[in-house]
Amino acid sequence: MFRLGHRDEWGFQLLVNGFLLLVLIIIVIPLWRVIMTSLTPLDVYMRGGTPMFQWPWEWSFAAYEQMLTHPVFPRATLNSVIITVCGTALSLFLTVPLAYSLSCRTLPGRRIIIALILFTFLFHVGLIPVYLLVAKTLGWTNNILAVIVPPAVGVTNTLVMMRFFEGIPEEIKESARIDGANDLQVLWQIVLPLSKPILLTIGLFYAVHYWNEFFTPILYLNDQKLQPLPVLLRNILIGQTFSEYVDYDVTRAASIESLKSAAVLLTMLPMVLVYPWIQRHFTKGTLLGGVKE
Amino acid sequence: MSKPKIVFKVALFALVLTLIAVACAPAPTATPVPAPTQPSAATKPAPTVAPTVPPAPKPIDTPSKPVDIEMWAQATSTQAPAPPDDWIGYKVIREKLNINLKYVIIPTGADGETKLNAAAAANALPDFFQAVSTTNARNKIIELTKQGLIAPVDDLLKLMPTRVKTHYNDPAAMDLMKIDGKQMAFVEVPNLPRREGLVIRKDWLDKLGLKSPTTIDELFAVAKAFTEKDPDGNGKNDTYGLGGFFDDTGGPGSRFAFFFGAYGVPDLWDWERMDSNFGLSVRRPEFYKALVEFRKWNEAKVIDPDWATIKRDEFRIRWPQGRYGIMWEDFAALAMAANYPKFDKNFPDGEWAPLPAPKGPDGKAYYGAYGAIGAVFAVSKKAMDAGKGPAIARLLEWMATPEGYYLCGFGVEGVNYLLDKDGVVTTEGLPDPTKAWTHESMARYTQWRNQLIFVNDPKEIKARYPDHKSIKGRTISPMAFYNFFSTQPWLNSKPGQLIVNPPNRADLQRFYNENFQAFALGTKPLNEQTWADFLKALDTNLKANEWEAAARKTLQDAGILKK
Numbered sequence: 001m002f003r004l005g006h007r008d009e010w011g012f013q014l015l016v017n018g019f020l021l022l023v024l025i026i027i028v029i030p031l032w033r034v035i036m037t038s039l040t041p042l043d044v045y046m047r048g049g050t051p052m053f054q055w056p057w058e059w060s061f062a063a064y065e066q067m068l069t070h071p072v073f074p075r076a077t078l079n080s081v082i083i084t085v086c087g088t089a090l091s092l093f094l095t096v097p098l099a100y101s102l103s104c105r106t107l108p109g110r111r112i113i114i115a116l117i118l119f120t121f122l123f124h125v126g127l128i129p130v131y132l133l134v135a136k137t138l139g140w141t142n143n144i145l146a147v148i149v150p151p152a153v154g155v156t157n158t159l160v161m162m163r164f165f166e167g168i169p170e171e172i173k174e175s176a177r178i179d180g181a182n183d184l185q186v187l188w189q190i191v192l193p194l195s196k197p198i199l200l201t202i203g204l205f206y207a208v209h210y211w212n213e214f215f216t217p218i219l220y221l222n223d224q225k226l227q228p229l230p231v232l233l234r235n236i237l238i239g240q241t242f243s244e245y246v247d248y249d250v251t252r253a254a255s256i257e258s259l260k261s262a263a264v265l266l267t268m269l270p271m272v273l274v275y276p277w278i279q280r281h282f283t284k285g286t287l288l289g290g291v292k293e
Numbered sequence: 294m295s296k297p298k299i300v301f302k303v304a305l306f307a308l309v310l311t312l313i314a315v316a317c318a319p320a321p322t323a324t325p326v327p328a329p330t331q332p333s334a335a336t337k338p339a340p341t342v343a344p345t346v347p348p349a350p351k352p353i354d355t356p357s358k359p360v361d362i363e364m365w366a367q368a369t370s371t372q373a374p375a376p377p378d379d380w381i382g383y384k385v386i387r388e389k390l391n392i393n394l395k396y397v398i399i400p401t402g403a404d405g406e407t408k409l410n411a412a413a414a415a416n417a418l419p420d421f422f423q424a425v426s427t428t429n430a431r432n433k434i435i436e437l438t439k440q441g442l443i444a445p446v447d448d449l450l451k452l453m454p455t456r457v458k459t460h461y462n463d464p465a466a467m468d469l470m471k472i473d474g475k476q477m478a479f480v481e482v483p484n485l486p487r488r489e490g491l492v493i494r495k496d497w498l499d500k501l502g503l504k505s506p507t508t509i510d511e512l513f514a515v516a517k518a519f520t521e522k523d524p525d526g527n528g529k530n531d532t533y534g535l536g537g538f539f540d541d542t543g544g545p546g547s548r549f550a551f552f553f554g555a556y557g558v559p560d561l562w563d564w565e566r567m568d569s570n571f572g573l574s575v576r577r578p579e580f581y582k583a584l585v586e587f588r589k590w591n592e593a594k595v596i597d598p599d600w601a602t603i604k605r606d607e608f609r610i611r612w613p614q615g616r617y618g619i620m621w622e623d624f625a626a627l628a629m630a631a632n633y634p635k636f637d638k639n640f641p642d643g644e645w646a647p648l649p650a651p652k653g654p655d656g657k658a659y660y661g662a663y664g665a666i667g668a669v670f671a672v673s674k675k676a677m678d679a680g681k682g683p684a685i686a687r688l689l690e691w692m693a694t695p696e697g698y699y700l701c702g703f704g705v706e707g708v709n710y711l712l713d714k715d716g717v718v719t720t721e722g723l724p725d726p727t728k729a730w731t732h733e734s735m736a737r738y739t740q741w742r743n744q745l746i747f748v749n750d751p752k753e754i755k756a757r758y759p760d761h762k763s764i765k766g767r768t769i770s771p772m773a774f775y776n777f778f779s780t781q782p783w784l785n786s787k788p789g790q791l792i793v794n795p796p797n798r799a800d801l802q803r804f805y806n807e808n809f810q811a812f813a814l815g816t817k818p819l820n821e822q823t824w825a826d827f828l829k830a831l832d833t834n835l836k837a838n839e840w841e842a843a844a845r846k847t848l849q850d851a852g853i854l855k856k
Contacts, residue, residue, distance in 0.1 A: 222397040
């Protein structure tokens with residue numbers, strides 16, 4: 001709240017709020033335009049593009065209808081959900097113990113392990129060696145493990161989580177050990193309950209990554225029954241672009257731009273819904289994990 | 294920790310484990326059951342009249358044990374899924390050809406090529422696949438041959454006499470995939486070649502009392518009038534004489550090829566000079582003259598100035614809005630029943646008429662250059678070594694017989710299509726129009742039609758591109774546009790498929806494109822000195838001269854260029 005009478009503070013608050021308002025406008029306008037484009041009827045679009053505002057009774061949901069009624073849409077959505085849920089669970093399952101171990105300063109060879117982890121971050125092996133390992137050695141073609149396992153441990157996420165764990169006072173862990181708890185019990189019963197912000201934050205990072213996973217499914221999942229939502233949406237959009245060349249009945253009530261916008265919003269939606277729920281932990285998680293004392 | 298919390302955590306852990314187990318389970322094996330909406334082809338006699346498809350030959354001997362064939366090919370309709378497991382086609386292929394066919398859709402563009410490259414690097418290429426390439430299919434085949442990953446198919450051609458007549462009947466195209474005298478891949482029938490052309494708003498011409506232009510100078514006068522004299526009569530200065538976009542297909546791009554064609558240089562390569570002077574078109578003084586003229590058009594603002602930045606989608610939003618009086622467009626995108634109404638609704642009295650190739654100052658006139666070839670398919674060496682070659686030939690041969698042709702190209706007769714009295718495929722009179730082969734929901738049943746099935750026979754084309762009526766009742770005939778466009782003077786650039794791209798192709802292309810646009814738009818001075826500097830930089834910085842020398846040698850070795 002403004003404290004009236006302090007002219008400097010008034011000016012400062014005005015400046016800050018003005019700036020935030022500007023940022024808000026910069027963010028909201030493109031998003032608003034995407035929403036409007038997705039709702040613009042084809043005849044309006046062909047007459048003059050997308051208007052910045054349309055009355056609700058002028059909206060057309062044809063683009064959403066086309067996406068949602070696609071014969072493999074439910075299957076693709078389910079695949080994306082499975083990949084996201086399983087992938088995030090596996091990632092957290094692997095990242096938490098790794099980050100916790102590395103946060104223990106008494107761990108033998110800790111610096112070397114961290115250096116090795118950083119090495120994989122700085123020098124990526126490239127597509128072909130990973131493909132050889134996943135498709136040939138492990139034989140995971142047409143298996144969603146190929147999408148879930150290779151990116152299961154993210155270096156950045158591990159390091160951020162490690163820093164968070166390092167910030168938990170050693171005295172708390174020590175008191176548990178005095179009470180007879182072993183390291184696993186300390187992690188499970190002491191550290192994790194105190195680490196909700198970082199778990200939710202890193203979990204969101206992983207979930208977003210898996211939800212948007214696009215290229216790996218193209219590479220490893222030949223069976224269309226396994227393809228996730230981003231691949232399907234891409235195919236629909238490319239199909240619409242090419243359809244003008246082919247001998248096909250593609251008369252639609254939605255333009256290609258509406259379809260693109262609808263695809264963007266549909267892909268965003270789950271994450272937009274989840275975000276407010278964990279937002280209060282989000283800043284705390286990244287701040288505490290990202291700062292080293 | 295309280296008991297409910299422990300129970301909750303255990304339950305959550307179990308749920309995650311269950312989900313992982315479910316997710317990692319292999320995809321269910323397809324159990325072939327007859328499709329409810331697709332009556333068995335076995336119970337219906339196959340159509341006896343195919344456009345050019347001769348009667349089914351004596352079937353190649355089929356082994357008793359079923360052969361598994363994995364085929365990777367792009368989809369004709371990328372928005373549609375692959376045929377379902379219970380598709381009648383798979384059943385027929387299994388029962389009649391003894392082949393368990395597994396069809397994998399590979400993505401279009403760079404993603405598809407990356408997928409193929411990764412499989413090649415792992416020696417995990419499928420048995421039979423479309424050699425997709427974003428640059429040059431021949432280069433891809435050379436690369437795979439050098440790596441020893443694909444096998445010659447000469448022996449397979451002998452096993453498919455019907456298909457050789459219907460699909461592999463263009464020796465020039467097939468020769469492109471010959472490496473060291475061996476046929477390393479099949480070249481399928483291309484999508485209709487020479488299908489794009491120049492069109493003009495006839496209603497605008499009539500309104501302004503202008504006659505149809507035949508030369509570049511006349512075209513300029515008409516374009517100027519279309520820009521400045523309010524041809525749509527709306528009182529606004531919102532029209533351009535010429536509309537287009539830069540499509541980065543080499544040279545001036547296909548959309549402005551007609552313009553440079555009037556000077557004899559419509560393509561990246563100089564196909565007019567098939568001798569020791571062969572090289573890039575920019576070497577010709579005519580290219581410079583054309584560019585000076587093109588710049589004049591830009592300075593006079595008779596071309597939509599956004600041509601260098603807009604893409605095809607934006608272009609196809611603008612012309613139905615009545616922005617352009619003259620443009621270059623694909624005949625189907627212009628006139629098909631699925632596309633024409635966008636324009637028709639806005640301008641019921643509007644009318645597009647095809648324009649012949651405009652003549653340049655020396656009387657030359659080319660619409661453009663055509664060199665596209667059909668999809669290229671190869672057989673992996675692994676498959677050939679495993680003895681799958683004859684089965685692949687059997688499958689391809691069947692696709693060229695009436696049964697395979699109609700089933701994979703149009704669906705089931707009586708359900709997805711009918712044959713009229715002339716033997717032309719039609720959808721009129723079908724009991725359920727939503728099952729018509731042209732209906733989008735049926736697209737999944739004919740996913741190979743553009744890659745492996747269609748032969749561009751007149752009857753087939755008539756079925757694919759039917760006439761329709763405009764809002765005002767005029768007959769719109771896409772084929773009339775196609776027939777006009779395809780019979781204009783074009784230069785044959787098919788030998789360009791032989792030319793191997795230089796390693797710095799991306800840099801060269803970027804430098805070329807940026808300078809072309811800067812000269813044309815007037816952001817860079819264009820005179821003999823700046824043009825000479827540009828040509829010099831092409832050689833000194835980007836070794837274009839070495840690329841040209843290599844191209845000449847390749848074409849001379851192939852017997853296409855005179856030495």
